[in-house]
Amino acid sequence: MAHLFFDLDRTLWHHEGNHKMFFKELHAELGWNSLGTSAQFAQCYLAINDRLWDHIQDHNLGVEYVRARRFALLFGEMGVAQGSPKNLRELVKDCESRLKKRLPDLGQGYDGAEEALKELSRGGHRLHLITNGVSEPQDRKVAALGFSQFFTVRMTSDRAGSYKPSAGIFTAALREAGAQPQESWMIGDSLLRDVLGGQAVGMRTAWFNAQDAIAPDAQAIPDLEFRDWRTFPDLLNRAIRQ
CATH class of the missing domain: 3.40.50.1000 (HAD superfamily/HAD-like)
Structure with missing residues (x-):
């Protein structure tokens, strides 16, 4: 034993597979068709998320460091219209909330x-x-x-x-x-x-x-x-x- x-x-x-499923849903719900495919959004997000997680693991920081930055960086790289800083904060908060509610319950x-x-x-x-x-x-x-x-x-x-x-x-x-x-x-x-x-x-x-x-x-x-x-x-x- x-x-x-x-x-x-x-x-x-399956980290990649479950994120792709989540971004397929998010992409359709938020109407990002003109900015790229859901797979492109997922790929960009995963690269950003991995970099941020590497940083907090190397420096023993909390996960809030990641949550506060990953969607804002994604929107910048994918050209999502952000408007005012207040609008950006609200969109980041909304996407983080959707991810928190949905992603962990995907089971690939x-x-x-x-x-x-x-x-x-x-x-x-x-x-x-x-x-x-x-x-x-x-x-x-x-x-x-x-x-x-x-x-x-x-x-x-x-x-x-x-x-x-x-x-x-x-x-x-x-x-x-x-x-x-x-x-x-x-x-x-x-x-x-x-x-x-x-x-x-x-x-x-x-x-x-x-x-x-x-x-x-x-x-x-x-x-x-x-x-x-x-x-x-x-x-x-x-x-x-x-």
């Missing part, structure tokens, strides 16, 4: 992930989450995927007071799970935040290098790499036995 700690965004919850995941979690749970492993994010929307994402029953500990950066790859969030999750690093695995899509972060506290690591993954964010050597969730349980169990 091992303690398995999973990342959420881009590992179980990855093929085979649910079956993999079921198999690992039946095999006696203890399953947990370690995710950079705020507890309430992250819990809603887990529920939207239909995965709420799988995880014993859900450690978020707002609960831990630190972001991956800092040791604090990993040690908080290990402590709450009653797990030792040497019996634990960190599974995620980020070489920097999941693999190097987990290795720094003594965990073994598995890198989810999805077919549609974004470019690697660091150089690291995980204990195993996989591209398809349907192959993961067998790969993991073999690695544990070695």
Whole structure:
């Protein structure tokens, strides 16, 4: 038996796919057809959002830093008419409100992930989450995927007071799970935040290098790499036995 700690965004919850669905709805509701496609809006937003999240994770800032800036930057890059500063603030507030209400309840995941979690749970492993994010929307994402029953500990950066790859969030999750690093695995899509972060506290690591993954964010050597969730349980169990 091992303690398995999973990342959420881009590992179980399809970050790009769910944002594309959200922006398809927002694009139609706000009539942005003349400014670009919904896919172009989503692509621009995701790039901005990733840059802002990198900044707050590197400097241990709160998520309000991101929320106050991402839509204003998007409107500037996509040529959305902003009018007065007051109108801009109101439009940013409206879009953030729509995102908060809708995005976490979208449930596109990855093929085979649910079956993999079921198999690992039946095999006696203890399953947990370690995710950079705020507890309430992250819990809603887990529920939207239909995965709420799988995880014993859900450690978020707002609960831990630190972001991956800092040791604090990993040690908080290990402590709450009653797990030792040497019996634990960190599974995620980020070489920097999941693999190097987990290795720094003594965990073994598995890198989810999805077919549609974004470019690697660091150089690291995980204990195993996989591209398809349907192959993961067998790969993991073999690695544990070695």
